[in-house]
Amino acid sequence: MSLGESFESTLAAAQAGAEWAFSCLYRELNPRLLRYFASRVPGEAEDLAVETWLGAARRIGDFRGDQQHFRAWVFTIAHGRLVQHWRDARRMPPTTGIPPDLAGRAAPDDVEAGVLDCLTGVEASSEIVRALSFDQAEVFLLRVLGGLSVDEVAGILGKRPGTVRVLQHKALRRLATSPSVLMAVNAMASGRD
Amino acid sequence: MHLLIDEQTADRLVSGSVAPDDAPPGYARLASLVRAAQARGSADELVGEGAVAAMAAAIVSNTLIPAPVQTITAASSSRENRMLSKVLTAKVATAATVALFGLGTAAAAATGALPVQGSGGSAQGSTAALEISNSTVTPTGTPSGTGDQGQTSSGAPDSTAGNATSNTSGSTSGITAPMTGPANQHALFGLCTAFLAPQGTAVSGSVSDMASPHGGKYSSTAFRALIKEAGGSIGSTTGACTTFLQNMSSSSSSGSTSSGSSQPSDSSTVAGSGRPASPGYSGAHSRGGSAHASRYSHGHR
Numbered sequence: 287m288s289l290g291e292s293f294e295s296t297l298a299a300a301q302a303g304a305e306w307a308f309s310c311l312y313r314e315l316n317p318r319l320l321r322y323f324a325s326r327v328p329g330e331a332e333d334l335a336v337e338t339w340l341g342a343a344r345r346i347g348d349f350r351g352d353q354q355h356f357r358a359w360v361f362t363i364a365h366g367r368l369v370q371h372w373r374d375a376r377r378m379p380p381t382t383g384i385p386p387d388l389a390g391r392a393a394p395d396d397v398e399a400g401v402l403d404c405l406t407g408v409e410a411s412s413e414i415v416r417a418l419s420f421d422q423a424e425v426f427l428l429r430v431l432g433g434l435s436v437d438e439v440a441g442i443l444g445k446r447p448g449t450v451r452v453l454q455h456k457a458l459r460r461l462a463t464s465p466s467v468l469m470a471v472n473a474m475a476s477g478r479d
Numbered sequence: 480m481h482l483l484i485d486e487q488t489a490d491r492l493v494s495g496s497v498a499p500d501d502a503p504p505g506y507a508r509l510a511s512l513v514r515a516a517q518a519r520g521s522a523d524e525l526v527g528e529g530a531v532a533a534m535a536a537a538i539v540s541n542t543l544i545p546a547p548v549q550t551i552t553a554a555s556s557s558r559e560n561r562m563l564s565k566v567l568t569a570k571v572a573t574a575a576t577v578a579l580f581g582l583g584t585a586a587a588a589a590t591g592a593l594p595v596q597g598s599g600g601s602a603q604g605s606t607a608a609l610e611i612s613n614s615t616v617t618p619t620g621t622p623s624g625t626g627d628q629g630q631t632s633s634g635a636p637d638s639t640a641g642n643a644t645s646n647t648s649g650s651t652s653g654i655t656a657p658m659t660g661p662a663n664q665h666a667l668f669g670l671c672t673a674f675l676a677p678q679g680t681a682v683s684g685s686v687s688d689m690a691s692p693h694g695g696k697y698s699s700t701a702f703r704a705l706i707k708e709a710g711g712s713i714g715s716t717t718g719a720c721t722t723f724l725q726n727m728s729s730s731s732s733s734g735s736t737s738s739g740s741s742q743p744s745d746s747s748t749v750a751g752s753g754r755p756a757s758p759g760y761s762g763a764h765s766r767g768g769s770a771h772a773s774r775y776s777h778g779h780r
Contacts, residue, residue, distance in 0.1 A: 303539035308532035316528070317520025336531055343535035347542060407524070410515035429493045430516050436490075451486065458489055462509045 289314060293353040301347050312339065315360055317407060318431040322361070325411040325427060326368055334371060338364045354433060361432030365424075365442050417464040422457040425450055668727060670705055671720030 289296055299307035323331035341363050349359055415423045428434045440447045484503055491497045492510060495517045502510040709716035
């Protein structure tokens with residue numbers, strides 16, 4: 287977040303009901319929220335993000351903390367909303383794996399020939415989810431996008447901090463060796479070139 | 480490839496603080512991926528900023544202001560409480576009234592104040608009650624047996640009344656039927672008073688005012704029955720009621736009330752004003768109460 291020292295005044299204004307303050311917070315956090323939801327439920331990302339903001343607005347008067355804590359707080363609401371969405375839909379979260387659209391793409395050593403566009407934030411998040419298991423992806427997304435600490439992630443997911451660290455290590459190694467991630471990053475690099 | 484990293488490096492990679500060029504061997508592309516995921520938002524990701532900010536601000540503003548819904552709920556709750564207390568009060572009052580009437584009826588039954596209905600069995604029961612009452616309260620009130628003029632249209636004997644009552648009923652020619660008991664005397668007293676009262680005005684006691692019908696006043700069931708008993712005409716009913724009220728007044732002034740009859744205690748003024756000073760029902764109760772007291776005292780004696 288780039289609000290810096292102005293975060294406290296912005297938060298106070300938001301807690302007083304100032305629309306401009308919510309605009310500032312929205313600009314800082316909504317892209318990550320969208321990526322988090324888009325990587326999980328692509329078709330519902332925007333709706334879930336809006337619901338998260340409205341839920342945060344209902345409870346923002348009780349929030350105390352700095353901007354790092356605020357981001358973690360918003361992502362805690364987002365995770366709860368996502369779980370509720372899955373409950374409402376009565377279906378399991380989507381399984382991870384190599385997407386079928388990547389099957390016909392070029393090999394990692396032939397990236398420039400197959401992919402021209404650079405990788406966006408949503409695409410990067412989606413690649414993370416595709417390469418990881420459900421728990422690994424949840425830990426990784428909350429750590430990367432939400433900026434939550436290991437203890438905070440453990441609290442949200444109902445796991446022990448040691449388990450979260452193990453999941454995080456496995457996720458890092460898997461992402462480092464995943465052909466899809468390798469291909470996506472190469473595509474991003476070729477796009478910048 | 481050696482991919483083992485320590486916890487600090489893992490945390491730095493996850494937080495995006497490691498540049499791809501500074502990443503450990505094998506993690507450079509991962510660092511790029513993390514940075515891409517944490518990149519600033521594009522314009523597409525900020526669509527709806529105004530709407531969401533406005534809704535969030537409205538929610539916060541509504542949260543800060545005392546919610547009218549809660550006020551309404553509190554007010555309605557207090558109204559419900561008041562309504563509940565009213566209902567409970569009404570129920571308690573109703574129960575008390577029923578209990579009071581029940582006690583009054585029981586007392587009236589014990590003292591023979593209940594009207595005698597057509598069956599002989601009930602008449603006998605009432606007579607027995609009266610005998611008990613007379614033996615304890617009014618020793619001088621000997622049962623008159625089947626009264627001379629006491630034959631009613633229903634055939635019920637009027638022997639349950641005392642002497643004064645029998646005399647009163649005997650003198651009210653034409654309206655003898657409901658006058659077989661003290662309670663009926665009270666009822667007839669009220670009915671005659673109402674019959675003689677002009678419609679919509681205070682009771683004047685002037686019989687001449689009652690000669691003509693007062694609109695639909697006489698169309699009530701009670702008045703029609705009264706008129707029928709008194710001969711079928713308003714004039715005869717007026718005369719009978721006047722005579723009845725006068726007799727009531729005279730019997731009251733002669734002290735017959737003290738013998739346990741059911742006349743209002745202040746009938747002399749009632750006859751003048753046409754309005755009972757004390758309702759007949761209260762008179763019956765007071766009499767019943769005194770009867771109870773006398774009976775208890777007599778029993779103790």
